[in-house]
Amino acid sequence: MNAISRFFWFCSGAHLSTLEKHPTEHNKYIGIGATIFFTGLFAALSGGYAMYFVFKGDSGAVFFALFFGLIWGLAIFNMDRYIVSSINKNASTNKQILQATPRILLAIMIGVVISRPLELKIFDKEIKERLKVSYLNNQRSKIDTLNAAFENKYRIEMGKLNESKAQKDTMASAIKADRQKLNFEIFGNKTEETSGIMGYGPYAKRKEAELKQREQELDTLTASVRSQEAFVAGRKEFDGLMTEKLYTGKQLDSLTSLAGFADRNWALGQLSFNRDGTRDTSTYLAVTFIGLLFIFFECLPVFVKLMSSRGPYDRSVENTEETQVYESDKDKDYETAVIDGVHDTRVHTEIEKRKHKLYEQ
Structure with missing residues (x-):
């Protein structure tokens, strides 16, 4: 437990030797350090997941994901650690808020960046x-x-083909009707266009000869239509229309599994809308609140540091810093006096007063 506590103290950016002297401050900085650590951990998971989709399908995808995730997590961890440790609790409240404002804005940006890949996994x-x-x-x-472009390119050929098909259908319908009339004439069915006398008479023979001639014309027209269709089919195959088909279920599953980060990010944005363009309120709120959760989690260390009162650790840090400044000024004044060859008692007296004042504090 002592090792874990010291690790979280390190994560919080606290001065360990000073913090050890103030047991009442231990839990506060454990909490701050743990928050910073888990923020970096989530950032590592988010960055690694995003990089995995960038290199998905590559043999080194897992290696790149682990490497980038580690680098990204350490970068966010270091940035959060600096943000929290740089807030001066010895300053006034307004000054602390002023110091924290750009850090909060940066934390919001970081929260947005690390939340997006995790949202992609949640709504996979x-x-x-x-x-x-x-x-x-x-x-x-x-x-x-492609079909519209093909029809525009071969408008004349398509027009002739459609005209030939229509002519063929009309001729086939007429021949079918005349064949039925001929059968009525032969079998003696009385209609407005038949005699009603059974037998294969001169009228029937003449009608049959006409039908055979028209059927030959139909055969010629049918051959012409087939030739035109073969030409159009060849042109479609040459232009690539024959190979373009709607995806099957297996093809769609394969495409979605290979989808990149940009496509998945676009799809996540589209989840907030129905297919008719109206907003899907439930999904929109779910995506929004998950993003806000990560943003709040990223800002939490800064808020905790701002809300915490000025404790004995902060006073000790302030005294340590002032002592260091005093020692630095003392060395500087002494060097100046030696260089000038003058031992100014007033400088020495002033330094001693400042030293006495710091010790009293």
Whole structure:
């Protein structure tokens, strides 16, 4: 426990030898140091997770994630430790707030940075579902764009093909209707266009000859349509339209698992909105409060230092600093006197007064 306490004292940026003399201050600085330590730990996890997605798929992804996470966590830890230890509790309240303001702003920025990757992990399932929808919509839009560009490029050929298809369908329908009339004539079915006399007479023979000629024309037109379709299909394959298809479920799962940090970050932002563009209040509040939680956690060491009262440790630090300043001034005055060759008793008297005053404090 003593080793753990000293470790957290070190994390708080306190002067260990001075803090040991004041047992009533031990728990306060253990709390401050633990907060700074866990902030750095969360920063390491966040940075490592983000870097893992940057190098995902690479054989060294885990190594880069561990290395960057360690460096990033140590950087945030050192910065937080400096921020907290640099607040002077011996100054006035207004001055302390003024000192802490830029540090709080910096802590907010750090909180935003370290919270984002952890939010990505928390909403991992929802992000994957949103990415699947996005990838599917993008692929559908890509196919529509390619088809529109192809139809614009081969407008004349597509027009001829559609015209030939329409002509073929009209001719096939007419031949089918005339074939039915011929059957009625042969089997003696009475209609407005048939005689009603059963048999294969001159009228039936003439109609059958006409039908055979029209069927030959239909066969020629059908061959022409197939030739045009083969040309269009060849052009589509050449332009890459035949290879573009909507993603299957397995393909979407593979794409989402390989999604990079930018895509996942975009999807996290889109979770706050429904598909119709309206805001999803519940998800928006969840994402917001998680981010605010990490921001508050990052600012917590500064708030704890500001809210804590001026204790005996702070007074000891102030006296130690003043003593060091006194010793420095004394050495400087002595060197000046030696250089000038003058032993000024007034300087010596003034130094002794200051020394006596510090000892009384």
